[in-house]
Each structure stands twice: as C-alpha cells, then as structure tokens.
Amino acid sequence: MQIDLESYYKKYGPMVYRRCLKMLETEARAAEAMQDTFVQLLVHQESLRGDAPSSLLYKIATRVCLNILRTERRRSAEAIPASDEGILEKVAALTDSAGDSRFMARDFLSRIFHGVEESTALMAVLFFFDEMTLEEIAKEVKMSVSGVRKRLRKFNAVAKGLQEVV
Amino acid sequence: MKDPNKLSDLSLEKLHLGELDPSLAALYREPLNSAETQDRLKQLQNRDQDFFSRFSTHQMLTQIRVKAEKTSVANKTGLSFKSFRSLAVVASILIVSGVFLIQDQFSRNENRVKGLRSYLNVYRKMGDSVERLREKAGVRRGDLVQVSYVVPENLFGVIISVDGANHVTWHFPNRPGEAAALRGGSEVFLSNSFELDDSPKFERFLLITSADRFGEEAVHAFLKNNVSQPDLESYTITLKRE
Numbered sequence: 398m399q400i401d402l403e404s405y406y407k408k409y410g411p412m413v414y415r416r417c418l419k420m421l422e423t424e425a426r427a428a429e430a431m432q433d434t435f436v437q438l439l440v441h442q443e444s445l446r447g448d449a450p451s452s453l454l455y456k457i458a459t460r461v462c463l464n465i466l467r468t469e470r471r472r473s474a475e476a477i478p479a480s481d482e483g484i485l486e487k488v489a490a491l492t493d494s495a496g497d498s499r500f501m502a503r504d505f506l507s508r509i510f511h512g513v514e515e516s517t518a519l520m521a522v523l524f525f526f527d528e529m530t531l532e533e534i535a536k537e538v539k540m541s542v543s544g545v546r547k548r549l550r551k552f553n554a555v556a557k558g559l560q561e562v563v
Numbered sequence: 564m565k566d567p568n569k570l571s572d573l574s575l576e577k578l579h580l581g582e583l584d585p586s587l588a589a590l591y592r593e594p595l596n597s598a599e600t601q602d603r604l605k606q607l608q609n610r611d612q613d614f615f616s617r618f619s620t621h622q623m624l625t626q627i628r629v630k631a632e633k634t635s636v637a638n639k640t641g642l643s644f645k646s647f648r649s650l651a652v653v654a655s656i657l658i659v660s661g662v663f664l665i666q667d668q669f670s671r672n673e674n675r676v677k678g679l680r681s682y683l684n685v686y687r688k689m690g691d692s693v694e695r696l697r698e699k700a701g702v703r704r705g706d707l708v709q710v711s712y713v714v715p716e717n718l719f720g721v722i723i724s725v726d727g728a729n730h731v732t733w734h735f736p737n738r739p740g741e742a743a744a745l746r747g748g749s750e751v752f753l754s755n756s757f758e759l760d761d762s763p764k765f766e767r768f769l770l771i772t773s774a775d776r777f778g779e780e781a782v783h784a785f786l787k788n789n790v791s792q793p794d795l796e797s798y799t800i801t802l803k804r805e
Contacts, residue, residue, distance in 0.1 A: 425736070428754065431623075432627050436634055450582070532590060533573065533587065
C-alpha cells in the first residue's frame, strides 16, 4: 500500500502529535515522536494491510512513545524516571487507596517495561491510561472482547480496578 | 474507572476524522450527541489549527522524509543516522569522563549539584563518521552539524547560535519564545541536524539555563549585556568560519 505522506500528515498529523504529547508530556519529545511515527508508516508501508489509518497511526504512535519511555527508563539512574511520571500519576489515580496506588502503579510500569509482549503492553496502556472500553480495545487490536479480557487479566496490573471492571 | 458517557480520546479523534466504526457509533449513541462531545470536537478543531501554526508542514515533511530515507538505507546496509547518533553518544561518554578530569576551558558559570556541569556538544557529520567539534574548530558552509546538551538535572533552557553578523538562530525551542524543559542526567540530542549557511566569521552556540522558566526577553537581555544574570547560567562553544 503506497502512502501519500503529505495527505496523511495533513489529515492525521495533529492526532498523532496529540497522542505523543499525552504520553510524553513535552512538546519537543512529542514532535520528534510524531515524526518517528510517520517514518515508521513510510518505512513499512509495503506491508501495511487493512487498518483504518487513524487506528494504525494511533497504535504506531503509542508504540513509538512506549519505546522512548522504555529507553529513557533504561538510561535513568532513578527507580522511576521523571519521564514516566505522567503515566504513573494517571495509573495511580485509577486506584482507590492512596497508600497502595503508587506501589501498584510502579508494578504496572515494571510489567509494561519488562518482559511483557508488545501487544499486551499496548492493550494495558489503552485500558489503564486511555480508559478505553474492552469493546473499543477489541476493535483496535482486532481481537474478541473475551480475548482482550483474558490478556488484561493475565497482565493483572492494577488489582482493584482490574477486578472490578474486567 | 471509565465514564460510560464520555468518549475515549481515540474515539473522539476518529469521530473528528470521520472514521468512527459504525458499530461503536451505535454503541455510544448518547455520548456522541452530548454537549460535552460537541465541545471537545470544537477544541480539537482549534488544536488542529494551533498545530499547523506551531509546526511548519513543509519542514516537518522534509524531516520525516530524510529520517525515513536514512532508516530505509540503514535497513538495507546497516549504516544509518542512528549509527551517527550512536557514535556521537559513544564519543560524548568518553568526553564526559574528560570533563570531570580536565580544567574547564570554556567560558561558563558554575553549575551546582553532583559535580556534573551543563554543556553543549556540537557534532559534525563527515561521510560515515562523526566528529565532535571543539572550541574554535573550523567550519564551513554546507557542514552538517547536530547539537546535544547535557544538564545535571531537569532545568529550563534555550539553545541558540549567534553568528559574526549578530544574527541569532533559535535551535531549541526552534523559534523565539519561552525556554523549553531540559531533560537532566544524560546527553540529549536536538531532534534535527542542520546545514551551516554562509555566515561570516564565526558561529557561537549558547546553552542558557535556569531552574525557573524564563522568556525571550531574558535571552535578549543576556545577549545584549553579555553579563551574568543571577538566575541564568550559560555555556558557549564558538566555531570559526573558514
């Protein structure tokens, strides 16, 4: 599938930038991640099939940002680098107990960044960070709702929120 | 917990783009028609306009194409702009060690904390190799350079250059305005490399930092007076035009 970069950028660029800004929280990093997202689209355009462009670009942007956060985390000497704090706070806010929330959020991030397959990490971000429904996530990742639920149960990131909803 | 009456960001974006799946549209009929959703859609339209004002489409497309070309070449040949950056990172690791050991020879203010100072690196790409440029290194029109910074902790700052004709170019942020957030603790490359133009005499790169936010006027005051502002710290590297 041949991509008309200019058309795609003009239509989807703002959406991709907003996605990257939400995950990375600084304009400069978001702008670079946005560029990298379109680079991935161009480089792999021959092998792209089927997805609506908005879904495809949203997923690529999410993966690009997770890779950036993962790389920064590896380089950082801190237990929880500043680059993770936005996602950390967001996940922490999802839990009821203030005392447990940061512990569970750290666990969540550890599971995203260590040894979790990429597709599961994507689903976890869409569920916990983006607060998408299982139906929305299933549409995006082209799985059944029960399949998504099974993956998230396996992930088991945030005990209370996960048990109530999934 | 998800609010069932509020569309997710992705669904809102798809609605805005006209790509919302019909089955999801049926599922979320009420939220789609709510005043909140309409308000959020208006905000997206405004943000779209802000985006195109903020980022030059031509510049962005050029940068994407250049990066994509380099990535494609890398995938074929194993040699890439990432290699350029990797080499630069290796070079800077060696040089960071050197900074700890040698006397500071550049004009800069003292920085605090942890024994690590703020500084800039300017690298020049020469074919497949990378060269870190030292103070007063000779440069020419057409040289491809990339700038990185190291700050000991998260700060606010700008990276600009001033040439022999006193023309100021903003590199980070890429246009005059408020200082940007600088990421502390490791070398950070600016997202773009750039080609030097035909400026006279010299090109002086400045990293100006502060623990607090500051604006364009503080940068101009700093440049005009060339005196240390109590709350601004700076590091410069000057390259000679050949």
